[in-house]
Amino acid sequence: MNRPLDPGSWQYRELNSRAPTLSTLSDTLIALAEEGHPIVAGSADLQYSNGLVGFARRYPERFIQFGISEQNMVSAAAGLATTGLMPFVATFASFLALLCCEQIRMDVAYCAQPVRLIGHHAGISLGFYGTSHHATEDLAIMRSISDLTVVAPADGAQFAAAIRASVHHPQPIYFRIGRGHDPVVYDQDTPFAFGEAITHGIGDEITIIATGSSVHPALEATRALQAGGKSVGLIDMHTIKPLDEKAVLAAADRSRIILTVEEHTILGGLGGAVAEVMAEHGGTLPAPSTRRGGVSSRRSSPRTR
Amino acid sequence: MAAEAGDRAYEGAGPPFILGYHPLEHGRNSMNTTLTQDEITRLEERARFIRLETIRLISIAKVGHYSSAFSAAEIFATLYYDTMRIRRDEPAWIDRDRFLMGKGHAAVALFPVLADLGFFPKAWLDQYTRLGSPLGDHPDMRKVPGVDFSSGSIGHALSAGLGMALGARILKRDFRTFVMLGDGEMQEGQVWEAALAAANHGLSRLIAIIDRNGFQLDGRVDDTMAIEPLREKWEAFGWDVSDVDGHDVVSVAECLRRLRDDERRAKPACVIAHTIKGKGVSYMETEPGWHLGYLAPADEARAIEEIMAGAAR
Numbered sequence: 001m002n003r004p005l006d007p008g009s010w011q012y013r014e015l016n017s018r019a020p021t022l023s024t025l026s027d028t029l030i031a032l033a034e035e036g037h038p039i040v041a042g043s044a045d046l047q048y049s050n051g052l053v054g055f056a057r058r059y060p061e062r063f064i065q066f067g068i069s070e071q072n073m074v075s076a077a078a079g080l081a082t083t084g085l086m087p088f089v090a091t092f093a094s095f096l097a098l099l100c101c102e103q104i105r106m107d108v109a110y111c112a113q114p115v116r117l118i119g120h121h122a123g124i125s126l127g128f129y130g131t132s133h134h135a136t137e138d139l140a141i142m143r144s145i146s147d148l149t150v151v152a153p154a155d156g157a158q159f160a161a162a163i164r165a166s167v168h169h170p171q172p173i174y175f176r177i178g179r180g181h182d183p184v185v186y187d188q189d190t191p192f193a194f195g196e197a198i199t200h201g202i203g204d205e206i207t208i209i210a211t212g213s214s215v216h217p218a219l220e221a222t223r224a225l226q227a228g229g230k231s232v233g234l235i236d237m238h239t240i241k242p243l244d245e246k247a248v249l250a251a252a253d254r255s256r257i258i259l260t261v262e263e264h265t266i267l268g269g270l271g272g273a274v275a276e277v278m279a280e281h282g283g284t285l286p287a288p289s290t291r292r293g294g295v296s297s298r299r300s301s302p303r304t305r
Numbered sequence: 306m307a308a309e310a311g312d313r314a315y316e317g318a319g320p321p322f323i324l325g326y327h328p329l330e331h332g333r334n335s336m337n338t339t340l341t342q343d344e345i346t347r348l349e350e351r352a353r354f355i356r357l358e359t360i361r362l363i364s365i366a367k368v369g370h371y372s373s374a375f376s377a378a379e380i381f382a383t384l385y386y387d388t389m390r391i392r393r394d395e396p397a398w399i400d401r402d403r404f405l406m407g408k409g410h411a412a413v414a415l416f417p418v419l420a421d422l423g424f425f426p427k428a429w430l431d432q433y434t435r436l437g438s439p440l441g442d443h444p445d446m447r448k449v450p451g452v453d454f455s456s457g458s459i460g461h462a463l464s465a466g467l468g469m470a471l472g473a474r475i476l477k478r479d480f481r482t483f484v485m486l487g488d489g490e491m492q493e494g495q496v497w498e499a500a501l502a503a504a505n506h507g508l509s510r511l512i513a514i515i516d517r518n519g520f521q522l523d524g525r526v527d528d529t530m531a532i533e534p535l536r537e538k539w540e541a542f543g544w545d546v547s548d549v550d551g552h553d554v555v556s557v558a559e560c561l562r563r564l565r566d567d568e569r570r571a572k573p574a575c576v577i578a579h580t581i582k583g584k585g586v587s588y589m590e591t592e593p594g595w596h597l598g599y600l601a602p603a604d605e606a607r608a609i610e611e612i613m614a615g616a617a618r
Contacts, residue, residue: 040475064471067505072464072498079468082454083476084399087468102458103495107465111455112447 015048019180021156025118026054028163029088033059037167040080042089044070050090050120051180070095074103074117081113086167092126093119093176097138101145108172109148116166117174122152123213123263124295125179135176136295139211140268142174143241149194150241152176152212152262152270155185158238161192169194176212176240183216185236197244199251203233207251210261211237211270218261240270248277252288259291266292338562340555344387348554351382351418356585356612358417358430360605366413366434369442372583372595374414376518377485379552380578384483384514385418388561394423396451402480402565405466407496408487408516409456412444424451460493462486463513467499470511470573481565484513489521491532497542503573504543511573512564513544516551518582520593535577544575551578585612 006012016022026041033039033055042064047053056063064080066073070091077087090096096119097104108115119138126133142150149171153159159177166173173194190198200219201207210218215236225232233255235247252258258278260271271292278290340348355378363369385391389402396419406412413433420427425439432438439448443457454465466484473480490496503511515535523529532538539546547564549556557578564574582596583589586608600608 040472062475064506066502069495069498069502071495072467072502075461075464075495076468076471076499076502079454079465079470080472080475081468082403082465083469083472083478085472085475103461103464106455106458107461110445110447 012048012053021159021182022051022180023054024051024156024159024180025088025090025120025163025177026051028160029055030058032164032167033062038085040064040085040087042066042073042077042080042087044068044073044089044091044095046091046120049092050118052090071100071103074100074115075107077115077117078103078107078111078113081115082111086114086116088116088118088163090118090120092133093122093135093138094126094133097135097141097174101141104142104148104172104174105145109145112147113172114170115172116163117172118177119174120177121179122176123178125213125263136263136265137268138174138176139240139262139264139270140272142176143268143273147171148241149173149239150176151194151239153238154212154215154236155182156180157184157186157188157190158192160188161186161190162194162238165192165194178213182213185216185219192238195239195242195244197247198236198238199233199247200236201233202235202251202254204231204254204256206230206257206259207233207235207255208259208261209235209237209248209251209270209274211240213263214261237270237274240273243273243277245277248274249281252278252281253286256288257291258288259293261293264294265297266294267297269294338559338566340387340558344558345554348379348382348386348558351386352378352554353612353615354421355381355414355417357609359414360600360608360612362413362416362430362433362440363599364605365431366442368597368599369413370410370597371586371600372520372589372593373408373411373487373516373518375584375586375589376551376580376582377408377411377414377516378585379554379557380485380514380516380580381414381418383554383557383561384485385422387558388565389483390480391422396422396424400478400480403453403466403469403482405454405462405469405482405484406444406456407459407462407490408485409443409459409462411485411516412440412442412452412456415444415452416440416449419449419451422451425449459487459490460495463496463499463503466511466513467503467506467508470503470508471506473510474508479510481510481512483561484511486513486515487521488515488517488519488526488532488535489529491515491526491535491538492530500539500542500544507571508573509567509570512561512576513573514561514576514578516580517577518551518580518584520582520596522596524593539575539577543572545570545572546575546577548577548579551580552584585615587611
């Protein structure tokens with residue numbers, strides 16, 4: 001029998017103390033379900049890691065345990081969506097975006113099913129668990145799939161707002177989130193709209209464009225540079241696709257340097273998306289230089305023999 | 306019935322189409338499992354219609370999966386003209402039984418059926434695979450009314466069907482979900498993930514039908530990657546397994562009626578339909594190379610002749 005961890009148990013409290021925004025997904029889905037939205041949730045043996053154990057406790061008949069079969073979960077979510085339900089399925093971003101790439105392309109995006117894919121523990125947030133558990137290519141892969149919206153919220157409040165906004169979003173969505181202890185960037189009631197970046201300022205010298213878990217450190221860096229007298233701005237590009245090109249161009253019009261920051265390889269993710277905009281508008285801009293910050297595309301250490 | 310563009314003379318050969326012998330509301334348990342002679346004749350005529358339309362459509366495309374469609378002709382006919390709860394002219398009816406094709410490459414046999422049911426204009430068939438046509442080699446649910454799920458990449462359909470069956474349970478709807486799988490498809494790992502999950506969740510209204518025609522692109526299935534013992538595998542995965550002669554409409558229809566109506570069964574059901582790849586055209590039955598091909602006019606005439614003769618047998 002499936003006996004979820006008791007939310008009152010020390011194990012659950014321990015999880016929540018280490019990852020205070022861990023319950024954002026579950027809490028928001030419970031609230032939406034209580035408002036009458038046809039929410040269903042699925043997890044592939046990670047209901048404690050993504051917090052869906054809370055939703056499973058509250059709505060056991062609407063929670064589906066798929067076991068360790070992520071591809072089956074994604075295709076089944078598409079089947080669930082055809083019946084009018086709104087499925088949220090969650091697993092580590094590394095498995096969701098890479099292992100299930102073809103199921104996402106065929107069954108979710110090509111079939112135009114409004115599935116919400118939650119890739120959690122994205123980037124290198126799983127640290128010493130190693131490369132198998134790192135998702136540093138997911139944005140590039142997901143961004144290239146037609147009709148898929150790609151979002152990387154900066155913190156728990158923005159994630160909750162994005163989940164709420166998704167109820168009225170007809171397309172499938174890939175959410176890229178961290179491991180549940182992102183520092184707070186936004187107030188609970190900060191508005192959110194897909195495809196509309198949040199501009200925290202445009203700098204004459206540099207405008208940083210950051211996404212997801214990189215927004216908070218980028219904001220701190222921006223403030224430190226501003227304190228040192230530099231003209232630096234920051235754009236939170238929470239939606240990687242569709243990209244808010246207007247926000248990029250507004251910055252490019254004024255800043256000498258556009259610097260992208262993301263917890264992702266510099267190939268094809270936010271940096272790639274911004275560089276595409278810069279390249280295509282090359283003739284019409286003052287031509288600021290573009291720099292991509294992220295994980296190097298090269299392996300840093302040689303193979304041990 | 307007024308002839309539409311795309312109709313052919315042979316289409317009128319059978320009795321007029323009547324949707325389902327079963328009422329559209331609940332309580333299918335009282336339905337008879339045994340077919341009448343009229344029902345048998347009608348299903349055989351519809352299987353013939355499917356084969357002839359397959360030949361006609363592929364002659365438009367100039368390449369296609371003849372033999373994959375022929376092995377499944379009686380299964381398509383039985384599902385759409387006997388087993389499934391559907392409403393003519395209403396492809397999106399919320400309580401319709403669902404059909405998914407793991408072997409999406411046999412969609413050429415599905416499209417004439419969907420047109421015949423009034424889900425889209427028959428004239429669409431005349432433009433099969435032409436630039437701009439909604440009808441391609443694989444079924445696209447966004448373009449073709451009546452296609453319950455898109456396919457083409459082998460191995461996904463049972464998972465998607467699993468999702469539909471889960472959805473039915475959550476929404477307290479009683480529709481059945483039928484998934485046609487190829488036997489070569491058994492080599493895809495995702496099929497077995499879905500098989501595990503369907504049994505685990507006790508989805509008795511999910512019914513898989515394996516078209517066991519014995520061939521795949523590279524040759525015989527069991528020479529390419531052996532899948533036997535198939536029955537034992539599905540049983541071990543927790544499914545109720547039936548074997549049928551996939552070209553005998555009585556065998557197929559009675560089995561599907563029984564599985565559809567059996568409310569006591571707690572397990573999902575798997576039907577292994579023993580079929581012949583290319584069934585109905587002698588030179589295809591013995592030549593696996595017809596998985597994908599194109600008939601020259603003389604061969605096409607012979608194929609049509611044989612299919613019609615098979616009807617007289």
